[in-house]
Amino acid sequence: MLRNHWVKKVLLALVVLLMAVYPLLVGYSNYFLTLFSITCIYIISSLSLNILVGYGGQVSVGHAGFLVIGSYTVAILGERGVPFFVSFLMAGIVSGVIGLLIGLPAVRLRGHFLAVATLGFGLSVPLLVLNWDSLTKGYQGMAVSRPVFLSSDIEFFYVIVAMTVLVTWFIRNIVASSLGRAFVAIRDSEVAAQAMGIHVALYKTVMFVISAFFTGLAGGLYAYWLGYISPSDFSVTTSFLLLAMIVVGGLASIPGAIIGTILFSVLPHFTEHLIGMHSIVIGSAMALIILLRPAGLVSLKGLFKRKLNKTVAEDRNSWLSQQAGGE
Amino acid sequence: MLQLIVSGLIFGCIYGLAALGIVLIFKTTDIANFAQGEMAMITTFVSFMFLTKLELPYLISFILALVFAGIFGTVVHRIFMKPIQSAPPLNQIVLTLGLFLAFNGVAGLIWGHTPAPYPPAFAGDPYDLGGVFISMNEVFVIGVTVILMLGFFLLFRFTAIGLAMRASSQDSMASELMGIKVSSVFTWTWGVGTVLGGVAGMLTAPFTFLQPSMMADVLIMGFAAAVLGGFISLPGAVIGGLIIGVFGNLISFYVSPEMKLVYTFLLIIVVLYIRPTGLFGGNQYLKKV
Amino acid sequence: MLTFRHVTVTFGGIRAINDLSFEVPKGVIYSLIGPNGAGKTTVFNCISRFYTPMSGEIVFNGEDLNKYKPHQVIRKGIARSFQNVELFKKMTVMDNLLTGYHPRMKKNIVSIALNLPANRASERNAVRKAHEVLELLNISHLAGEEVSNLSFGYQKMVDIGRAMMADPKMILLDEPVAGMNPVETERISHLIVQLKKEMGYTVLLIEHDMSLVMKVSDYVTVMNFGEKIAEGQPKEVQNDPAVIEAYLGEVDSFVKTS
């Protein structure tokens, strides 16, 4: 147990170090920086979605809607001269507020009903953005500029990395807390959750808000990184992909969401030149991984955990015999 | 106005047909099959091969394509779905999403992305019924939808097979203990569901033209229809489709076409707010402690 | 402590509880028995506020419970276990218990997200309490197991343990020893007495195992068809002809349940 903890810490430190020196490793290539940044942005999004879907059991297939809201918030506020930190935070807050509005009716729905309601949200947001010309400049999209002190890509790269680490840490804390347990409790049994004093409707809403908040931040980072945002940036496909990331990685698992996201963000790098094969490769990857690892990629670590499990089982059995012999 | 409603009804039937296949598979296997539309599309392409390459008559091609669909569905179930039958539903759904992408890509590789005209079941000019135009083909679409809906409704309600299908979705382990071969039931359902999808595809293609992405929108509307109708009710699926078709057309005309989708989902959310399990969903999440 | 006054609950045409009145005094073990479908679990579900009576009042410590929502009941000091175990299946035993501690946790989102000392302290308290409960139930060795991997008997224990986490004033136990053998039943009956004596809980118990009911109860109410048909000391009730007729049955050669 203790050793396990230690290994984990070293691993984490290594990962953070790797993120820090990454630009050096790729020779400051802007392409590889972008690949990494976009991956980070999707990691934040998929971790947020995981709160809702993996831990809370509330299926959302419209999560990209929050990315749109976050990214347009910084674009619109930025254009009106609102300072960076404020607009960035507002990306989360506005998205969180919309999450609240969506969450309020959504708490009554379950399973596929919720899925289709959120699908509607994901489809509608880009349409609204497209048609609300006066605010969003419609089809033309909006330019987004970074503050002067973060204007170089390498600087902003580190902002994204820092945000990713920070948000991952927040989310880890949340899911490991009473809040996270309440989410899982709602997923596993609403009745029992109520009996434990968990206000199901409230917590479902909280889930939506937290999830939307962080996704909104991710949307903000996205807009800043690319410097331009249009209504076609996030479609339902994005929402589907986010869902696939967390499921293929392994639901209700932080490493799972991260692994799944990296897989689907980096895979295209190897398939983009295969004309017309892109969706075949992505789709087959989804199907095959689930076929081979129905519980997602993190379940691979079960292979290493074998020993541990066995000891628990043996413990129990020896305890039973003791009881049998002793009394 | 009347014309709007009639056109809405026709597209409603198409959404309803797509929804029927989705609901059928869901009702039995508890899986929302996102690959449904693409499987229908492939079936439609296959029927088109029969029509153009082999120059078979429409009816023969139609039937042969449905035979293909039945085999296709069972094979997909055997290869992809059966091995993960006991995985959580969401994982299975994501697998169907993967199939959706892969099938779409494969169809693009084989048949290309240029839209092709697909013949309607009945050619001919529309009839003018006092200012409302309706063609023979459209009448046919409505007829097929209603017949299929009724047929499957009766199957589920009154036959032992139907009962076994319902039981399998609720508790597959207990169903096994009743002597039901759950995975065979599931395989059959996938076969039949794919046949239903194929019918939807072949009736949709004259409107959307034949191309790999022909079912994208129809599938989304099919899901919307299924949910509106309660997701487990076959008549609900068709009625949901009709409501969406007509409502969408009215919004399109009186408000604006680009807001059709937004309003349609708004309608669904309002309905679900009042009835969280759709119009004919019944008590799906019933649990007594 | 808890009073039912003329409570009636109906489902469609069925009267699950019909004009039921009884009173549970503080600090006793009060048993509710009766044939299957008599309405006992429905009584629990009314107290938990999953069902709302068509008429009548349920008063707990002077407050009408009907004005609360299900999740508020535990904060009034009433915890419960479930007849068919209603655990959080994918959680470990420990996490199930910790969830039982939920009402007593600090819940400041900022403190949680930043994992501030206040949050950690509250988390430590919960874990300490959980270990105590595990000890009491004698299942400490199962702390790290996912509950869906446990056999039915152990799941029942976890279910009871979870209800104990909140340190309630009153605990509702719905058939706690169903699926346990006599030795295990014995252990649970010790535990129930302990709950009353050492921890000062009031226990409301539903159970079909008469050996347990007779042994631990201070007072028994017998229901049939949603109505009270008898009440009193265990011994009195046991010999009540109406109860024998409706519930216990003739004690013939091979039935030695009591």
Added chain:
Amino acid sequence: MLKLHDIHVYYGHVHALKGISLEIPQGKIISLLGANGAGKSTTLKMISRLIPPKQGSYDLESESMLKKTPSDLVKRGVIHCPENRRLFPLLTVEENLRIGSFTRKDKKVAADLEKVFAYFPRLKERLNQYAGTLSGGEQQMLAIARALMGNPKILLLDEPSLGLAPNIIRDIFQIIMRINEEGTMILLVEQNVHLALEISHYTYVLENGRIALEGESRHIKENDKIRQLYLGA
């Protein structure tokens, strides 16, 4: 005549059954006892082939059942009434019973239906209620009734008395004896050890996935260790 020899079953890495050998001879009631988690339910699930054994042999009327599916066993009259009832909550009582006779082609289904209604009159009153809304005991009755509708030759009962009122328990055990007299073999898992030993002919006691003790029920009843461990002195 059903025979298990040296059966091993694993749940992932958990070794749940470690070499079980048991027999259900013609016309007998066999009881299977053991503490929580001993592997009783696992044994039944193995027999109905819901889970596969990793090792060992399993014969029914001298034919190996290792390659069979649950539905094959149902067709041969091995009916399993599982732990936790496993009713179909969204089917009505009537539909649950109908599905109990799903594989049967004989004409006696209607008569059997009347028979189970005679056993459990409460079910007849609740024909159109969803199984999921029945009370705990009513659900248990339905689970047993549903198993009986399969016209079992060998009936596997996993804690049939669970959650039932004492008078109904008595009824159930009488029913068990009656159908046994009519020729059905029974494998009974019970926590109600007194009763189980009372009505069964032969008993196996499971401990940690192994058979710790077996013998005629009346002898087992007298065994000191059993008295101490399962009967509560």
Added chain:
Amino acid sequence: GGSSKSGGPQSGGTAQLAQGVSEKEILVGHLAPQSGVSAVYDLIRQGIQAYFNYTNEQGGVHGRKLKLIAYDDGYQPAKTVQLVKRLVEEDKVFALLGSACTPCNAAAQPYLTEKGTPVIMVSTGAKRFVDPPVKNYFGSSFLNYRVETKVFMDYTVNKLGKKRIAIVYQNDDFGKENLEASHEAVKNYPGVEILGEIPFVVSDPDMSSQAQKIKQLNPEAIIMFGPPNPVANFKKELHKYGIKDTPFIVSSIGANDLNLFKLAGSDVWAGTISSAVIPMPDAVDDPGMKLYVERFSKDFPGSSYHGFAQWGWSAAQVMVEGLKRTGPDITYDKFFDAMHTFDNWKGSMYSGVTFAPDNHYGLTSMFITQAVDGKIIPISKTINFNPKTNEITYEK
């Protein structure tokens, strides 16, 4: 914006060859969706590839072979930005050719402008890529939307003599830009009125409400901005309601495809008016066109050689001509200068290509077409548009 830490393309200098140009090869990048809903755009790549293959067989450009590096950006702007960086910084291409999707190109524009990589004949007719001229952006592979719209308006009013016009537009960047241009254009014609503007969504097969609206408005002419599928569906729907004779004018993207006769039905489609910068393969007897049809069908059998593929081929022709004019020592400055020497160049399938330092439209010459007897034939002489004066002149 991107940092320019690693040497950008400009650092080529005069002595050195430009990025992506080696002794043997010239690397050219191309981005478009190649799978999913918008996969038809892949035909553009096929057109380019076919012409590159042909050129390479002829010995290449000044002895250098052309190599096309194409990626699938899936119609997602973020992907495009990522991939443009990949093309420029990792693959080190010389230029980008014929990339599709307006928002995608728009997202990449700041980066490409800064890097200075030539962007030749983007496959979008949006104004922002050609006007005001950007140093390294040259032309679009199909007609500029606004130019086309102006011509349509002019043609409808002056040649057809219609004054009450209904506009049907696709509800996206393409349709809306055209709509805006229509409103601008109509101001020049007193007495002409836009009766209504009716949007539609490209993926929605149901065009009945739009047709109903038309019936209600009863216009003298209908101008529609959309791609083939909805256009065909709409025309069918109009027919159903008996609206058969009202002039129906459709943007070239939606009309330059013989497939439409099949999609809509021959008699339904007949009469439709559109414009073109390239004649339909079967409408003219021209060696260049024959070569195209032959080569394209050989390289991509089964692909449709109408429309998109033609644009790809012609865009490639323009680029190759530019490279030829640059001479063997290719630098960016020389290349840009060479591009500016195009003055109504008729060597490609386009009816004329013009670039000047103050005009990066490229395509300013077109003609009106009409669907007749299963063919799409020119019904006007060349029409020229002058971007400087906004004047439209009809060649006699």
